[in-house]
Amino acid sequence: GQNIDQPTEMTATEGAIVQINCTYQTSGFNGLFWYQQHAGEAPTFLSYNVLDGLEEKGRFSSFLSRSKGYSYLLLKELQMKDSASYLCAAYDSNYQLIWGAGTKLIIKP
């Protein structure tokens, strides 16, 4: 079966750095997305990786290792507004998007 695993919940302190991990098992692979979802709202696109390595976008970076079936989202200089769920999703060989259940990130002052 196809599966995305990510931690259910993480807690971090305002101003700090946090890394949210995601492992995937899919039938083929055509890229991985990270989305941010605030409570009661729709997911919003953060990043896309298809090649190995790190993609940096301001305070957020996303890393991919295809050989390990592994990705992480790195959030720097955490702000209270970063409190949200972070969803990892991967395209399989048929371009079906397989979603994780999300990691709820709690930021404390």
Add this chain to the structure above:
Amino acid sequence: DAMVIQNPRYQVTQFGKPVTLSCSQTLNHNVMYWYQQKSSQAPKLLFHYYDKDFNNEADTPDNFQSRRPNTSFCFLDIRSPGLGDAAMYLCATSSKYGSGTDTQYFGPGTRLTVL
């Protein structure tokens, strides 16, 4: 400059009473998706349209139907809502299907309550 719009944001219906959720987009995207998301769970794809071609997921119950009268609009019809259908319903669009670089853009969602 809203791109994917869903109406209503909150919908309350009674057990067994048909309900329709709507989605519209100003992106002129070819593909529109409907997802069901329950609390703390991954979004579950119900179906998608590529232009007028309808693609139903194998495990989507027959109780759920969809219509896409034109490029901009897509509707989700729940013929006889059960208590288990209470969820957030998300509409998303993408410019094409079958491309790894294609990003899905989501509307704000409709939260459905079944009494």
